[in-house]
Amino acid sequence: MSENHQVLFRKYRPQFFRDVIYQDLAVGSLQNAFKSKKIGHAYIFIGPRGVGKTTIARILAKRLNCENPDGVEPCNECTSCLEITKGNSNDVFEIDAASNSGVDNIRELRENVKFNAMGGKYRVYILDEVHMLSGAAFNALLKTLEEPPAHVVFILATTEYHKIPETILSRCQDFHFRKVPVTVLQNYIETLCTKEGLKYDSEGLFWIAKKGDGSVRDTLSFMEQAVIFTDGNLTGAKLRKMIGYHGIDTFTDFLNQLIDTSQSAQIFETLENLFQAGIDLGKFIWDFIEFLNSLLLIKDNLADRESINIPQEDLQKLKQNYRELDREILVLLAERIFSVHEKLNLMKLRSSYEMKVYLEIQFRKLILDREKPSVSGLLAKITELTKLVQGDISVLPDHSEALKKTSVNQSQVAESKNQTPKPQTTSPFETNVEGKQNKSQAETFDTKQSSNTSAPSTKPTDNSSEDMEKLLKEKFSGVEVDSNQFKNL
Numbered sequence: 316m317s318e319n320h321q322v323l324f325r326k327y328r329p330q331f332f333r334d335v336i337y338q339d340l341a342v343g344s345l346q347n348a349f350k351s352k353k354i355g356h357a358y359i360f361i362g363p364r365g366v367g368k369t370t371i372a373r374i375l376a377k378r379l380n381c382e383n384p385d386g387v388e389p390c391n392e393c394t395s396c397l398e399i400t401k402g403n404s405n406d407v408f409e410i411d412a413a414s415n416s417g418v419d420n421i422r423e424l425r426e427n428v429k430f431n432a433m434g435g436k437y438r439v440y441i442l443d444e445v446h447m448l449s450g451a452a453f454n455a456l457l458k459t460l461e462e463p464p465a466h467v468v469f470i471l472a473t474t475e476y477h478k479i480p481e482t483i484l485s486r487c488q489d490f491h492f493r494k495v496p497v498t499v500l501q502n503y504i505e506t507l508c509t510k511e512g513l514k515y516d517s518e519g520l521f522w523i524a525k526k527g528d529g530s531v532r533d534t535l536s537f538m539e540q541a542v543i544f545t546d547g548n549l550t551g552a553k554l555r556k557m558i559g560y561h562g563i564d565t566f567t568d569f570l571n572q573l574i575d576t577s578q579s580a581q582i583f584e585t586l587e588n589l590f591q592a593g594i595d596l597g598k599f600i601w602d603f604i605e606f607l608n609s610l611l612l613i614k615d616n617l618a619d620r621e622s623i624n625i626p627q628e629d630l631q632k633l634k635q636n637y638r639e640l641d642r643e644i645l646v647l648l649a650e651r652i653f654s655v656h657e658k659l660n661l662m663k664l665r666s667s668y669e670m671k672v673y674l675e676i677q678f679r680k681l682i683l684d685r686e687k688p689s690v691s692g693l694l695a696k697i698t699e700l701t702k703l704v705q706g707d708i709s710v711l712p713d714h715s716e717a718l719k720k721t722s723v724n725q726s727q728v729a730e731s732k733n734q735t736p737k738p739q740t741t742s743p744f745e746t747n748v749e750g751k752q753n754k755s756q757a758e759t760f761d762t763k764q765s766s767n768t769s770a771p772s773t774k775p776t777d778n779s780s781e782d783m784e785k786l787l788k789e790k791f792s793g794v795e796v797d798s799n800q801f802k803n804l
Contacts, residue, residue, distance in 0.1 A: 324535035327507060330400065331388050332374055335367050336531065337499050341490040345375060346387040354379070355488045357460050357469040359445075361476045362492025365530030368472040369409075372441045373399060376407045379468060380435025395435045405433045409441045418451040425459050428467045438467050445471040446478035453480050460486045494529025497521070503531070504538055508549065513542060518551025518626045522558060525624065551626065561599065563629045566606040567636070573648060579682050583675055590671045597670060600656045607649040609633065614642050651681060 329335045332342045341360070348354055358375075360368040377400070378384060382393035389396050398404035410424070424440065432438045442448075448456070460469060460483065471487060473479060495503075501517075501524040508515045523541055527534025538549075545553040555562060569585055572578040589599055609623045613634055623630065655677045664670045 322536070323507065323539045324532045327535065329367070329370055329374065330377075330391050332371075332378075333388065335371060335374075336503055337495045338367050338371065338492055341371060341492060344490060345371070349378060349387045354468070356463050356467065357471070357487040359471040359473065359479070359484065359487040359489045360492060361473055361489055363494055363529060364474055365527075365532030365534075366492045366495060367531065368492055369441065369443060372439075372470040372472060373407075375470065376404075376437075376439040376441070376468075379437045379439060380404075380406055380432070398434075406435045406437065407439045407441070409443065411444065412442050413444045413447040416447045416449050416452060418449065418455050421448070421452045421455040425455065428459060428464055432466050436466065439470065440467065441470045441472065443472045444474070445483075446473045446475045450480075453483055457482055457486070495527075495531055495534075496529070497524045500524035500527055500529075500531065500534050504534060507535075507538070511542075513547050513549055515549040516551055518628065519545075519549040519554045521626050522551065522554040522560070523549065526558065559594070559598070561594075561602060563606070563625065563633060566603055567633075569603060570607075570648075573678075573681070573685075574644065576682075576685070582678050582682070586671055586674055586678070590667060593667075596667060596674060597656070597659055600652065600659065600674070604649060604653050604656060607645055607652070610637055610640070611642070611645055611649065613637070614645070655681075 332346060335342050358372075360372065362368055374389065377389035377391065377396045378387070380395040380399070381389040382395060383390040391397075391400065395404065395406070399407050402409075408427075410420075428438065428440070430438070463469065469487075471479075471483075501520045504523055505515070505520055508520070519541075523538050524534055526537045541549055541554060541557060544557050554560075565585075569582070572581045572585065586596065589596060605624050609625050609630075610633060612623055613630075625633070655674070658677075659670065659673065662673070664673060
């Protein structure tokens, strides 16, 4: 590497509007302003870091002072364009509002805007991180921002839109910049790898783009570091090692250990191995939470490349291996582990050993809670037992004799009641009639009893069901149930 090496984000900074990626709204509006010759006196660029706010501000300044513009684009060859590119133009002033946030700095700016441009048509003031200005400084800027001289253009850039006073916003044309998607960043750095002669694969480019988090500058800065780390070989295997990605195999094994009761002891072996390897356990827990969330996104058919932190190759494996996994289990598991991670951050443990002990205690508690029967499981078991009781009781040989004894006892009691004489307090006529009635009832009962004993029944009557219920209550009332029998509920 030569001593005059230029970092990638400076080497490939766009010099024309057409070179800017994914900011078509802002770029198209500015180009239309040049086509219609309606240049505003104050612009505000709003968006996250590293998406092109300052870059487009410089291109706008070049086009305003370009001696030989090419339509809506600057020529980038005249003296004014070259000076702005090098950063030594006398007509373009880049002011860091974070370090010049006082009212005195704005008062000095108000005095300087009165002078005409030295070489070009406009004096352009680019205020970066303008939200850092104090309240008095904003108030001092108001009048100048509302009615600046004809040769002055203000370009304000900020990452925190909500901190800008409404009085400032009402005096500017605002343009919102967006994060660049991973796919766009991946295609962009692929063209740069071709220009630089670097080796790469799709997974390696994915991790570089994902690490940039929607910022072109951050993506190129990480790519610069990755080139040095991998010696120009940007493959997925080396990038995973660089960023500390454990791979889905580690997470799938850990998930299986949590779900399968026979593998519970291996959870603590995994934590011990990670501790001995010097891996940040807090980051591992958070990565595992992201892994569980990715599985839930797969369940909901939302596993697109912008919302999931897993390469496409691993994503396809997860779709195949965990298609049948219960969604409720994933939700409850993710919620519990997220609670563990939240408490871990609040405790602010001093060493990784303390973190390991804490996680071992929490996972041991999680295992104990998992072995307890759930409410839904108990209800399902009760429903199953109820169906067995209400079903064909004749299939239970242990209770058939008890049912016969119960029916015999009932017949004996009925006969004894019928044979008991009653006191004669009525007339003889009424006594004879009553006797005939009792006789007929006894004959009817004997007929029913003989028919019940002669014809085998496959289903119990209502009385036998009630007797069976009483029998079960007497036999099993007060019996303690072994909780080990309900581990799998």
